[in-house]
Structures are given as structure tokens and as C-alpha cells.
Amino acid sequence: MKAYRGQPEIFAARQEKDRYADLEIRDLSLNFGGVKALTNIDLKVRNGELYAVIGPNGAGKTSLMNCITGFYKPKSGRIIFNDRDITRMHAHNLVKIGIGRTFQNIELFPGMTVLANMLLARHLYCRYSFPGAGLYLPSVRREEVRHRRLIEELIDFLEIQAIRNKNVASLPYGLMKRVELGRALALEPRLLVLDEPFAGMTLEEKEDMVRFITEINEVWGQTIVLVEHDMAIVMSISHRIAVLNFGEMIAEGTADEIGRHPEVIRAYLG
Amino acid sequence: MIEQKSGTTDDRTLTLPQLLAQQAGVLGKDFTAIREKAYGIWHTFNWEEYLRYVRITAMGLAALGLRRGENVILILNNHPEWLFTEIGAQALGAVTMNVFTSATPDELQSSIQRTQAALVIAQDQEQVDKLIEIHGHISHVRQVVYIDPTGMRSYRDMTWLQSYADLLQAGEELDRKSPDLFEQELNRGKSKDIALMIQTSGTTGMSKLAMLSHRSMTSIGKQWTQAISLNSGENWLSMSPPAWIVDQMWGFGVSLYSGMTMNFPETPETVTEDFREIGPSVIITASRFWEDLASKIRVKMADAGWIKRRLFHWAEKTGRATIAKQSVGEEAAWHQKLLHRFAAWFVYEPLLDRIGCAHFRNAYTGGHPISPDVIRFFQAIGLNLKQCYGLTEAGGIFQVQPDHQVKPETVGKPLPGVEIMLDADQEVMVKSDSLFSGYYRDFQTTEKAFHNGWLKTGDAGYIDQDGHLIIIGRKEDIIKNKSGQAFSPDFIETRLKFSPYIKEAVTFGESRPFITAMVNIDMENVGNWAEERLIPFTTYLDLSQQKAVEDLIGNEIREINKQLPEIMKIRKFLLLYKLLDADDEELTRTGKVRRRFIYGLYLQLIESMYREISQVETKGKIRYRDGRVGEITTKVNISTI
Structure with a gap:
């Protein structure tokens, strides 16, 4: 006899080894023309960690995320993910080895439904062939059902059942962000990169988002790198925090350490 | 339509859990008892599975030491677990009471203290947080059982809390160890025992706790089943809060008696969509629901293009004209009938399908009085919306408008087995088998509620020439x-x-x-x-x-x-x-x-x-x-x- 509510089967059943994520950035620099976007960044994100990167506008936070997810190619330095050098890898290949992300300015397909947007992420895991899909063989059907079930578990988790069949373009901003998180999770990433997941949200939406992110991290053991502006939220949920200023990392540590760090206080307060 | 297949003896000698056991024997695997949408798909439970869940839940509650006569508070949303836990507790002879999930911690505290509840069943983290806040004031609550484990990981060390999944596990163990215990407890129940309590909404002063016996619930179930000839397998969509009399009366009285299927929407926000998929045949809901729906339709229509707008206005006018004729008992002229038919094709039917109301045999509005204009509006567009009237103390809704007696101002006639009467002050009084047994620990108020065995409703009204009751308003209002x-x-x-x-x-x-x-x-x-x-x-x-x-x-x-x-x-x-x-x-x-x-x-x-x-x-x-x-x-x- 089972009580099925709130107990996702597929997503929760992922093996420890399929979740493992270990990211290391060594001496990373990035230039745009003469502008130094990032200078000699060194950091390590451990498995199961919720790691936040903060800093004032233009500090290079998003640039760093774009390096990790393969959108920018750094000038020098290396990015190591699970003992593999991924510095020069393309974004679509990074997804395959387990790096999923959301964007600061939502990058969903506006003309498609929430369900379609999320199912699209499962393309990565589709094993069936083109002719097989055309004939809709029993094996294809089974696989499709499994993908849909996983998406439904995420929809339930993110509490977006009511908008399942709505066009993304018709949704309010806060919900779009939630859908984007859902799509990133549908990739079953080892490392989840969230670029300003709280930006432009109402207080209530932020509270929901905090709930989702901490739950993903704590219950499902999801390793997360998070870029965020809102200091209060970052301080309350992150295990470790890195502070960037003008492309340089000026501090790294727990929320307590960061709160007391003299350079951080200087960068933020004047 | 499927044939009625319910027990032949007078089912009202049974308690609700006994009635469930009987229905599980008769309807068994052939009929769907409960349907719930979860993870985007409708999951079903047949009557045997329903009983099995209730049995295991009851055993789990017994493992927590729940005893006959103790009170259990439920703070639940519309989900099958609500039925399982409530009937499960009743099977052990405990008395249940639902509280609104929107209740504040203070309101919760007051309800829990007044009933001296031994156990609380809570929906999710939100409710548990409120209970933790008032923990110091409700030390008589031995255990809190929560249904939804989402977000509850950090609460694992609190022994005061237990998940429903663990409760089921404990229940299965106990059931294995003492396989006769459930039947023993089940058979000890008497139909005159109190089954549940309902907090009456106090528009004036403090709310009262109305006690309803098993017999009240089965009686109202019988009255409804006969009045609108309900069949096993017909659909009810559970959407009003369990703390309200309507879903209590339907979930326990009517669905158990008639064998109807209880359908639970995925979330409160998806009701309209779930509606369409289920196509319920009966609905009773607050007047506000219909008022909102009517104004939504009107606003949407005002925004529509010129053709749609004209078409809608024409169809509404045609509908109203036909309804007006019917209500004075006249036959509409042939060309008017034809126009009405066209309007139904082109406007009413697509519109009703769009809002998920195409399959209603009976749609009722209750609670607060509704504007007659809203009723006329829905009837004009072909939705058979009728008024009904009831009272928690009367066991639910006992007064409904019969079919083909379209009278928007009235609340119709009593159900079979119900009598109504007016006293000198025009106060409506009612007598039936489904009347409540009194207010919890409040003999004085109970006394005042009755007059020679008649229940005083507190509403003023009058009866028109066709025997329909018309409610003017609360007597004190x-x-x-x-x-x-x-x-x-x-x-x-x-x-x-x-x-x-x-x-x-x-x-x-x-x-x-x-x-x-x-x-x-x-x-x-x-x-x-x-x-x-x-x-x-x-x-x-x-x-x-x-x-x-x-x-x-x-x-x-x-x-x-x-x-x-x-x-x-x-x-x-x-x-x-x-x-x-x-x-x-x-x-x-x-x-x-x-x-x-x-x-x-x-x-x-x-x-x-x-x-x-x-x-x-x-x-x-x-x-x-x-x-x-x-x-x-x-x-x-x-x-x-």
C-alpha cells in the first residue's frame, strides 16, 4: 500500500553515481577586447553543494557562468568537471555530460506549451530511432511514458499543474522562471547552474523559489551553482559563497565568513 | 446508465464505515469509488481498494492508540486521503472534524482545544508549521499525521509528527498481527453514534460545533439518492472544502449510499480543466462560484469580436424568452423553439463545453442566496442551475428545486422524507431523519435550536402557491x-x-x-x-x-x-x-x-x-x-x- 503524493519515483530514484558533480576552475581569465571580464579565478564546487556567486553589477558573474556552460571560451585557465577538462567544450556537449542551466533573461520557447518546453529537454535521453518513433513501437511508447512521468513529477514538485497546457508566452514572469527551472531539472543534470533565479520576482514568488531550490539541493542532493543579486537570500541558503568584483574573486567562504570579510564590506558599502 | 446496485436492507442501520464495507462487497472491483488526478493522470480506486485503504489507515490510527469516543481534527484538502483518514478514524469509533486549511494558527488552536482532539491529520508542511507554532497550547494532541511529505525532511527528528506513509506501514503490520481487529472495531459501531462534527460558520459570535450521527449522514444520502435517482458510477467532483457540509454530506452520505464516484481535482487551480475531463453529472457549490463564472463569461464576451458578441447577445435573449415562457407554464411558439435549438447548437453547447459544464444533469447553488438574475442567465444559456437550501444542523441540503419548475426566486421543495413548516415569525423549521444530534458540549444552545422536535433554521421565509419555499434572509438580519x-x-x-x-x-x-x-x-x-x-x-x-x-x-x-x-x-x-x-x-x-x-x-x-x-x-x-x-x-x- 503506498501513499503516492509528493514521492516522485523517477527523479528521486537517481543513483548517487549519476548525480555526482565536482567542478574546479583553475586560474580562469576572460577578455572582451581590452576589457578584462574575469581575472585569474580559482574556485571549487564540491558534490552536493549549493555554491553561490555574488557581486555588484558587471562583476563578471554571468560571464563566469557562461564559461562553465560553454557559451564563452576563456582566454586562459582551465575548467575541470568530474576530472575532465571541459574548457573548450561546446554547450550542447556539456549538457550531455551533465551541466544544465537557467538564464538570467528567460530562454524558453514562447510559442510552445509548458509541457512541450519541458519535454524538449528529455530529447537528450531519447533512445529510440526515427523509424521506431514513426511506427510508435511498444518500446517507444514505454519510453515516452517514462519521460512524461518524469516531467509530471517535476510539474507536481514545482506546483505548475494549472499551467501545464498554457503557452509560455502567456505566463507571468515569475512562472516562466519556474518553468525554466523545470526544464533544466528535466535534463537530470549533475550540476545545475542558475543565473539570477530570483530576479524580478515578487516576495511570494521568491519564497516559493527558495523552497524549490533548497528542496532540490537537500532532498535530491542536487549540486547547484547560483548567481544572485539578492544578498539576503544568498546568505540564508548557500553553503559557500564566492564574491566577485571587477572580474576578480575577492572572497570565498561560508555566509558568516563573507559577512565579516572587510573587502566584501568595502565593495558593497562603498 | 449503470444500474443501481446497492444493498437491499435499510442501509441506515449501518455506520458509515459499515456502509462502506457493504458497498465494497456489492460493488467490489466493478465500480470506481474514487478517482484522483495526480501527475497529470487520473488514478482510480475501486470499492475494494477504497475499503482496503480505510482498513489500513484505521489500523495505523489504532497503532497510534486512537480510542472510541476520542476526537480527531483533519486539516485537509480535497484528496482521497481525506476520505481514508476520516472514515478510518470513524471505523474505530472516533469522531472527526474538518477545519479549513486556510485557518489561522489561532483559529486552529481554538478548534483543537474545544474538541480536545487526540490526533490531528494535516495536509502538508504549511499546516504542520501552524501546528508547531501552537504546540504548547495543544499538548493533548498525541500525534500529528501529515499527508504530503514535500519539504518535511528537516522535521524528521520530531517524534510528534508522523507521515501518512509510515502510518500505512504501521497499519499493515498491526493488521497482519491482529487480522480481526478491524472487523471487531467496525462491528462495535452503532448508527446512532456521532460520526463527525462540523464547525458552523459563525456570522455572529463564536462558531458552534454541530454533531452529526452516522444515521444523519446515511439518511441524507438516501434522501438525495432517491430524489434525483443517482446511480453507482455517476460522477461527483469534490471541490468545496471538506470542512464545509456539502462535501461531507456527499463524500460520506450520498456517495457511500448511492455508490457514486468521488473525483478529486489535481489542484484547486485546475478545477475547470478537471471538470471538463470528468464531466460530473451533479454539482452543488457556493453561489459565489456561479456569480464569478457568470461575470467571467460576460467580461470575456464583452472582449470578444463583433460577430461573437452579437451572436451571444442574440442567444442569451432567445434563451431568456424561452425560460420566461416556461416559468409561467406556457408552451413556446414553434419558431421560438427552433431559434432556441439553433442558439443551443451555435452558442450554448460550445460555451458550456468550454467551461466544462456540458454534462450536468443537476447543478445546484447553495450557501449564500444568489441573485435570481444569475440563475436566469445560466438557464438562458442552457445550464440547468437550480437553487437549493440547507443547513449544517439539518445534515446538509434538504430543499431543492425540482426539474421543470424554473423559479429563480425560490429554493424549491423538501427532499422526500423531509418536512418543513413556518412558525408565527415566519421562521423556517425542518424535521427529518438527518437532523443533527446537538452542539458539542453545549446543551443550552442545542435546546434553543429545537422546537417540539422541529429544527429552527434561523431563516425567515414564506411558501408560495406552488409549495416552493422562498427565503427572505437570516431572521436576525x-x-x-x-x-x-x-x-x-x-x-x-x-x-x-x-x-x-x-x-x-x-x-x-x-x-x-x-x-x-x-x-x-x-x-x-x-x-x-x-x-x-x-x-x-x-x-x-x-x-x-x-x-x-x-x-x-x-x-x-x-x-x-x-x-x-x-x-x-x-x-x-x-x-x-x-x-x-x-x-x-x-x-x-x-x-x-x-x-x-x-x-x-x-x-x-x-x-x-x-x-x-x-x-x-x-x-x-x-x-x-x-x-x-x-x-x-x-x-x-x-x-x-
Whole structure:
């Protein structure tokens, strides 16, 4: 006899080894023309960690995320993910080895439904062939059902059942962000990169988002790198925090350490 | 339609859990008892599975030491677990009471303390957090069982809490160890025992706890099953809160008696969609639901293109003309019938399908009185909406309009087995097998509720020439103006609320020369209206105090005044700067206005409507969306009609 509510089967059943994520950035620099976007960044994100990167506008936070997810190619330095050098890898290949992300300015397909947007992420895991899909063989059907079930578990988790069949373009901003998180999770990433997941949200939406992110991290053991502006939220949920200023990392540590760090206080307060 | 396959003996000698066991034996695997949408798919439980879940849940509760006669509080949403836990507790002889999930910690504390509950079943983290907040005051609660484990990981060390999954596990173990225990407990139940309690919404003072016996519930189940000939496998969509009598009466009385299927929507927000997929054949819901639906349809239609708009107006007019003929018992002319048929094809049927109401055999509205105009509107577009009337103390709804007796102002005739009578003060009294057994630990109030075995409803009414009951309003709410003429605020307010721009209205006029109204605008509809006219606004406060909005509402009231008798016409009104809210105790949890409370709170504003001024400055409390409470000073305009 089972009580099925709130107990996702597929997503929760992922093996420890399929979740493992270990990211290391060594001496990373990035230039745009003469502008130094990032200078000699060194950091390590451990498995199961919720790691936040903060800093004032233009500090290079998003640039760093774009390096990790393969959108920018750094000038020098290396990015190591699970003992593999991924510095020069393309974004679509990074997804395959387990790096999923959301964007600061939502990058969903506006003309498609929430369900379609999320199912699209499962393309990565589709094993069936083109002719097989055309004939809709029993094996294809089974696989499709499994993908849909996983998406439904995420929809339930993110509490977006009511908008399942709505066009993304018709949704309010806060919900779009939630859908984007859902799509990133549908990739079953080892490392989840969230670029300003709280930006432009109402207080209530932020509270929901905090709930989702901490739950993903704590219950499902999801390793997360998070870029965020809102200091209060970052301080309350992150295990470790890195502070960037003008492309340089000026501090790294727990929320307590960061709160007391003299350079951080200087960068933020004047 | 599937044949009725229920037990042949008088089922009312059974308790609810016994009735379930009987139905599981008769309907077994062949019929669906419960259907719930989860993870985007409808999951079903047949009657055997239903009983099995109840059995294991009961054993789990027994493992927690729940004893006969103890009370259990449930703070649940509409999900199968609600049925499992409530009937499970009843199978052990415990008495259950549901509390609204929207209750504040204080309200919860009061309900739990009054019942001295031994166990609390809570839906999710939100409810558990409230219980933890008041833990110190409810030490008699031995255990809290939560249904939804989402977000509960950090609570694992608290022994006070247990998940429903663990409860089921413990139940299975106990059931293996003592396989006869469930039957023993089940057979000890008597139909006269108290099954459940319902908190009656207190529009005046503190709420009361009405005790209903198993027999009350099975009786009301029988009355309904016979009155509208319900069959096994017909669908009911459970959407009103379990703390309200309607879903208690249906979930336990009617569905157990008739073998109907209880369907549970995925979330409260998906109801419209789930509606369409299920196509329920019966629905009883609050008048507010229909009022909102009517105004939504009207607003959507006003936004539609020219052709659709014209077509809709023509169809509505045709429908109204046909309904008008029917209500006076005349046959419509052949060409009118033909037009009506066309209107049904092109407009009504697609529209009803769109809103998920295409399969209703019977649709009822209850709770607060509904504007007759809303009923006419739905009947004109082909939805068989009828009024019904009931009372928690009477075991639920006992008065319904029969088919083909379209009379929007009445609440129809009593169900079979129910008698009604009026006393000298025009108070409606009722007698039936489903009447309640009394208020919990309140003998005096119980005494006062009865008169020679008749239950006094507290509503004033009269019976028309066709035997239909017409409710004027709450007996204590019938008010006299300065010159001693009686009027009913409810009567006026329900008519005001039919305007798509008016969300809530409270009228005043006791011992006054004329009637005034305090109005809440409908933020969505008035907001759209303002946007179309390029009127800028920010918050509710800002929008409600704009001159253009004031004129808009003024015109609406002028229109409504035309339908009201002379003494009930509204002379002055003001637009309140905030929405009336149950959190501020201005409304009950079922959405009824708490008139006396509002009268006290806004006395200064009300007084100023009877003075020769056009603007008044007032201080008021305002609750922000994050829960903080602030004080604002604002100027409120008073308009004369």
C-alpha cells in the first residue's frame, strides 16, 4: 500500500553515481577586447553543494557562468568537471555530460506549451530511432511514458499543474522562471547552474523559489551553482559563497565568513 | 446508465464505515469509488481498494492508540486521503472534524482545544508549521499525521509528527498481527453514534460545533439518492472544502449510499480543466462560484469580436424568452423553439463545453442566496442551475428545486422524507431523519435550536402557491428602517453583486432614513475596464478611489435600483479602500459578510454617509500581501445616487 503524493519515483530514484558533480576552475581569465571580464579565478564546487556567486553589477558573474556552460571560451585557465577538462567544450556537449542551466533573461520557447518546453529537454535521453518513433513501437511508447512521468513529477514538485497546457508566452514572469527551472531539472543534470533565479520576482514568488531550490539541493542532493543579486537570500541558503568584483574573486567562504570579510564590506558599502 | 446496485436492507442501520464495507462487497472491483488526478493522470480506486485503504489507515490510527469516543481534527484538502483518514478514524469509533486549511494558527488552536482532539491529520508542511507554532497550547494532541511529505525532511527528528506513509506501514503490520481487529472495531459501531462534527460558520459570535450521527449522514444520502435517482458510477467532483457540509454530506452520505464516484481535482487551480475531463453529472457549490463564472463569461464576451458578441447577445435573449415562457407554464411558439435549438447548437453547447459544464444533469447553488438574475442567465444559456437550501444542523441540503419548475426566486421543495413548516415569525423549521444530534458540549444552545422536535433554521421565509419555499434572509438580519419598514440587506447585496464590477457589498440602514452601501470593486474587471480607457492606477486603494470608477459603480447601482422596491433603493454609497477579507475577520471562511463586525469597524465611514458631506478622511488597517499590517490614512468619497 503506498501513499503516492509528493514521492516522485523517477527523479528521486537517481543513483548517487549519476548525480555526482565536482567542478574546479583553475586560474580562469576572460577578455572582451581590452576589457578584462574575469581575472585569474580559482574556485571549487564540491558534490552536493549549493555554491553561490555574488557581486555588484558587471562583476563578471554571468560571464563566469557562461564559461562553465560553454557559451564563452576563456582566454586562459582551465575548467575541470568530474576530472575532465571541459574548457573548450561546446554547450550542447556539456549538457550531455551533465551541466544544465537557467538564464538570467528567460530562454524558453514562447510559442510552445509548458509541457512541450519541458519535454524538449528529455530529447537528450531519447533512445529510440526515427523509424521506431514513426511506427510508435511498444518500446517507444514505454519510453515516452517514462519521460512524461518524469516531467509530471517535476510539474507536481514545482506546483505548475494549472499551467501545464498554457503557452509560455502567456505566463507571468515569475512562472516562466519556474518553468525554466523545470526544464533544466528535466535534463537530470549533475550540476545545475542558475543565473539570477530570483530576479524580478515578487516576495511570494521568491519564497516559493527558495523552497524549490533548497528542496532540490537537500532532498535530491542536487549540486547547484547560483548567481544572485539578492544578498539576503544568498546568505540564508548557500553553503559557500564566492564574491566577485571587477572580474576578480575577492572572497570565498561560508555566509558568516563573507559577512565579516572587510573587502566584501568595502565593495558593497562603498 | 449503470444500474443501481446497492444493498437491499435499510442501509441506515449501518455506520458509515459499515456502509462502506457493504458497498465494497456489492460493488467490489466493478465500480470506481474514487478517482484522483495526480501527475497529470487520473488514478482510480475501486470499492475494494477504497475499503482496503480505510482498513489500513484505521489500523495505523489504532497503532497510534486512537480510542472510541476520542476526537480527531483533519486539516485537509480535497484528496482521497481525506476520505481514508476520516472514515478510518470513524471505523474505530472516533469522531472527526474538518477545519479549513486556510485557518489561522489561532483559529486552529481554538478548534483543537474545544474538541480536545487526540490526533490531528494535516495536509502538508504549511499546516504542520501552524501546528508547531501552537504546540504548547495543544499538548493533548498525541500525534500529528501529515499527508504530503514535500519539504518535511528537516522535521524528521520530531517524534510528534508522523507521515501518512509510515502510518500505512504501521497499519499493515498491526493488521497482519491482529487480522480481526478491524472487523471487531467496525462491528462495535452503532448508527446512532456521532460520526463527525462540523464547525458552523459563525456570522455572529463564536462558531458552534454541530454533531452529526452516522444515521444523519446515511439518511441524507438516501434522501438525495432517491430524489434525483443517482446511480453507482455517476460522477461527483469534490471541490468545496471538506470542512464545509456539502462535501461531507456527499463524500460520506450520498456517495457511500448511492455508490457514486468521488473525483478529486489535481489542484484547486485546475478545477475547470478537471471538470471538463470528468464531466460530473451533479454539482452543488457556493453561489459565489456561479456569480464569478457568470461575470467571467460576460467580461470575456464583452472582449470578444463583433460577430461573437452579437451572436451571444442574440442567444442569451432567445434563451431568456424561452425560460420566461416556461416559468409561467406556457408552451413556446414553434419558431421560438427552433431559434432556441439553433442558439443551443451555435452558442450554448460550445460555451458550456468550454467551461466544462456540458454534462450536468443537476447543478445546484447553495450557501449564500444568489441573485435570481444569475440563475436566469445560466438557464438562458442552457445550464440547468437550480437553487437549493440547507443547513449544517439539518445534515446538509434538504430543499431543492425540482426539474421543470424554473423559479429563480425560490429554493424549491423538501427532499422526500423531509418536512418543513413556518412558525408565527415566519421562521423556517425542518424535521427529518438527518437532523443533527446537538452542539458539542453545549446543551443550552442545542435546546434553543429545537422546537417540539422541529429544527429552527434561523431563516425567515414564506411558501408560495406552488409549495416552493422562498427565503427572505437570516431572521436576525431582517432590519427595519427609521419609519419601521422591514428590508433585507442580503436581498439588496446579492443583486448588487451581480454587477461584474462589484465584488462585495454591505448595506446599512437600520433605524436610518435611507439605505447606504459600502462597495468592494472587482479588481480584475474594473482594472480591465480602466486599462481600456487608459486610466492609470497602481493598487486596489488607488483604483477604488478614482472618480471614473466611482461614476462607473454609481451607474451600476442606478441600474440595480430600478429592480428594487422603493424602500430598498440605495441612496448613497462609498468605495472601500480595501477588500473585505476573512483574515481580517470581515468575512467568514465560507465568504459570508460579518455584518455586525463590519458595522463596528467602519462606523465612522457609515455615519458619514448619513451626513451632508461628500468626502471623509479615515484611518484604517491594511494587510499587505506578505502578511504585514500597516495603518493608512486616506480620503474616501461619498457619492449620492
